[in-house]
Amino acid sequence: MDSSSSAFAPKYRRISESIRHDIEAGALSPGQRLPTESELAERFRVSLPTVRQALGVLRSEGLIVSRHGIGSFVKETDRLQRPGWRHYGRARADQKLLTPHLRHEIVFAGVEPVPSHVADLFPEGTTHVVTRRRHLYDKETGRPEEIGASYIPMDFAAGTYLETPTVVPKALFLCIEDLSGKRYAKAQDRLIARLATADELEVLDLAAGSPVVHVVHCAKSEDETVLEVAESIWPAERTVIVNEYSITTDA
Secondary structure, eight states: OOHHTTTTTTHHHHHHHHHHHHHHHTTOOTOOOOOOHHHHHHHHHHHHHHHHHHHHHHHHSSSSSETTTEEEEEOOOOOOOEETTHHHHHHHHHHOOSSTEEEEEEEEEEEEOGGGGGGGSSSSTTTTEEEEEEEEEEEEOEEEEEEEEEEEEHHHHHTGGGGGOOOOOOHHHHHHHHHHSSOEEEEEEEEEEEEOOHHHHHHHHHOTOEEEEEEEEEETTTTEEEEHHHHHEEEGGEEOOOOOOOOOOOO
């Protein structure tokens, strides 16, 4: 928009154009927090509704994201690398969470019926499991990065601290090994690309129609006992899945 046309544009358009210019020029960098709505209203000498209308334009263009109670941020384009499940070894060595770089929030812990979309991964006749649902956030910006859940057999999880909605002191699989007396030995992963549901859009702060990567991970012991079925849902637009493995030379 040139200066002559900008002078006749609605106020909210002039504000969005100014902020857009700052983003494109690098004055506002990816992940940087924008001034508050009140600060923008004072800077441009407009009302708060006008500022909110301008921010809505920038959100619809995919330039910023807004987080309730925190503020608006320039949208980051860097994708998070998801290293498959090879971080089991790292967590076993340092006794930390699988994703210690993220803030974990346990939103539910308790006994539930087995979800239909993972029921086939459990032994026939399994009706209930101990479920732990979590939301994961960037520690610095508060940006939501993952929706996760773990479904654990009642045989060794029922009535334990896994039914308490608090973050466990070390990686969940290490807690499960302690409780079950068995060691994780093999796993199967299902990777599904799909559109986010309405609830996922809200939790992950995504625009309507955004895709997600949905991973379902089934871990077993050497004797084929199912120890955990876990699922993770990641925003596809900022996710890279990295799998590193040896290639057998056997015929």
